Amino acid sequence: MPSADLVIHSADMLVTMRGHSDSPARREGMAEIGLIENGAVVLREGQIVAVGSTEDILAEGWVGPYTVQINAQGKVVTPGFVDPHTHVIYAGSRENELSLKLKGVPYMETLQQGGGIHATVRDTRLASDAEVKAQTRSRLKTMLSHGTTTAEVKSGYGLTVEEELRMLRLIKELNLEQDLDLVPTFMGAHAVPSGYTEDEYTDYVVEDMLPQVASQGLAEFCDVFCEPGVFSVQSSERILSKAKELNLKLKIHADELESAGGAELGAKLEAVSADHLLQASVEGIAALAEQGVIAVLLPANSFNLAKNSYARARAMIEAGVPVAVATDCNPGSSPTESMPFVLTLACLYLHLTPEEALTAATINAAHAVGRAAQAGSLEVGKQGDILVLNVPNLDYLPYHFGNNPVDVVIKNGRIVWRV
Numbered sequence: 321m322p323s324a325d326l327v328i329h330s331a332d333m334l335v336t337m338r339g340h341s342d343s344p345a346r347r348e349g350m351a352e353i354g355l356i357e358n359g360a361v362v363l364r365e366g367q368i369v370a371v372g373s374t375e376d377i378l379a380e381g382w383v384g385p386y387t388v389q390i391n392a393q394g395k396v397v398t399p400g401f402v403d404p405h406t407h408v409i410y411a412g413s414r415e416n417e418l419s420l421k422l423k424g425v426p427y428m429e430t431l432q433q434g435g436g437i438h439a440t441v442r443d444t445r446l447a448s449d450a451e452v453k454a455q456t457r458s459r460l461k462t463m464l465s466h467g468t469t470t471a472e473v474k475s476g477y478g479l480t481v482e483e484e485l486r487m488l489r490l491i492k493e494l495n496l497e498q499d500l501d502l503v504p505t506f507m508g509a510h511a512v513p514s515g516y517t518e519d520e521y522t523d524y525v526v527e528d529m530l531p532q533v534a535s536q537g538l539a540e541f542c543d544v545f546c547e548p549g550v551f552s553v554q555s556s557e558r559i560l561s562k563a564k565e566l567n568l569k570l571k572i573h574a575d576e577l578e579s580a581g582g583a584e585l586g587a588k589l590e591a592v593s594a595d596h597l598l599q600a601s602v603e604g605i606a607a608l609a610e611q612g613v614i615a616v617l618l619p620a621n622s623f624n625l626a627k628n629s630y631a632r633a634r635a636m637i638e639a640g641v642p643v644a645v646a647t648d649c650n651p652g653s654s655p656t657e658s659m660p661f662v663l664t665l666a667c668l669y670l671h672l673t674p675e676e677a678l679t680a681a682t683i684n685a686a687h688a689v690g691r692a693a694q695a696g697s698l699e700v701g702k703q704g705d706i707l708v709l710n711v712p713n714l715d716y717l718p719y720h721f722g723n724n725p726v727d728v729v730i731k732n733g734r735i736v737w738r739v
């Protein structure tokens with residue numbers, strides 16, 4: 321047998337997430353994390369070639385003279401986190417919105433007065449390609465150091481054909497230039513820019529943007545901010561239907577601030593995920609479950625909007641909706657790169673157990689970005705995307721918050737970050 325490039329062994333707990341790669345975990349399945357005590361995982365040429373107990377793995381003779389070994393005694397080993405909802409590509413920042421929020425100005429009012437997303441659109445358009453990439457690269461590095469090894473990235477701070485294509489091209493370049501795998505989503509329908517009515521801009525997205533995005537093969541998914549005052553259910557349906565016709569997979573920002581039928585639309589159009597969902601109706605939740613649409617929940621966004629309002633994750637899980645969690649990393653509603661922080665919020669405010677939260681941040685998140693065949697679990701044949709966490713058990717991970725629990729990040733079988 322050829323010897324391994326890397327063996328991680330003696331992990332107090334090795335979380336494999338096995339058995340959920342064909343379809344996302346639902347209901348009680350979300351608590352089935354495939355735990356191996358005193359576990360080990362073996363990597364060769366970037367891939368996982370064996371997973372099991374340390375005793376078995378060491379007896380199998382994987383360790384040769386050139387094998388790098390990591391002793392994970394006293395630690396927990398998990399799949400790399402998959403962050404399935406980010407707006408991480410942009411220039412500038414919006415710390416000015418903190419004082420507005422403290423004065424009680426709602427998020428939507430800031431947006432409608434030309435701030436919010438529009439402010440980031442202005443900053444991003446003014447920044448050179450090199451500036452946008454440098455600022456984004458730095459955030460991606462923070463994400464990686466906090467354990468994210470795959471992330472979805474949305475365009476949406478361009479809002480013209482040229483600027484949206486530029487964002488998607490820069491995502492493609494960044495994907496090749498740094499360690500995280502990036503999954504590109506076109507979100508030209510992120511806000512209606514000034515000078516357009518909603519209908520005029522919807523026409524522009526459908527007739528001009530989408531055909532060019534699709535023909536250049538720059539995006540895998542299309543997303544829409546479906547929210548009263550931004551894109552109505554009717555406009556969202558026009559955009560997502562056109563995207564589907566052009567073979568893009570679908571996501572939808574649904575029922576974030578108001579219950580308006582966004583979840584129902586996601587289910588009707590067979591979206592891969594519906595995201596936010598704070599105000600999703602009972603019927604909307606049932607429709608997501610029926611269609612198998614993944615609910616991507618964003619508790620850091622809820623935390624940051626400081627309205628004490630979170631998505632009803634337990635009702636979703638009970639109804640059979642597969643749940644994933646994400647940072648929603650963006651300069652306004654969720655300025656964080658940290659999946660460990662999201663895990664804490666998922667437990668405390670979405671009321672997930674640590675096991676369910678970890679499922680939501682790994683294999684279910686991988687399904688939400690179309691990467692479940694490669695990422696999200698520690699199974700033979702998958703990419704070697706692995707975390708060694710400096711925590712003694714699973715409960716400790718969400719319990720000890722506000723700092724970075726990640727000891728080692730392995731991406732495609734290579735150590736890419738280490739304390």
Ligand SMILES: N=CN[C@@H](CCC(=O)O)C(=O)O
Binds near residue numbers: 576621
């Ligand atoms: N809700 C719409 N889009 C982002 C916010 C983007 C921004 O505020 O810049 C979100 O998912 O939270």
Ligand SMILES: [Zn+2]
Binds near residue numbers: 405406407573648
């Ligand atoms: Zn978003």
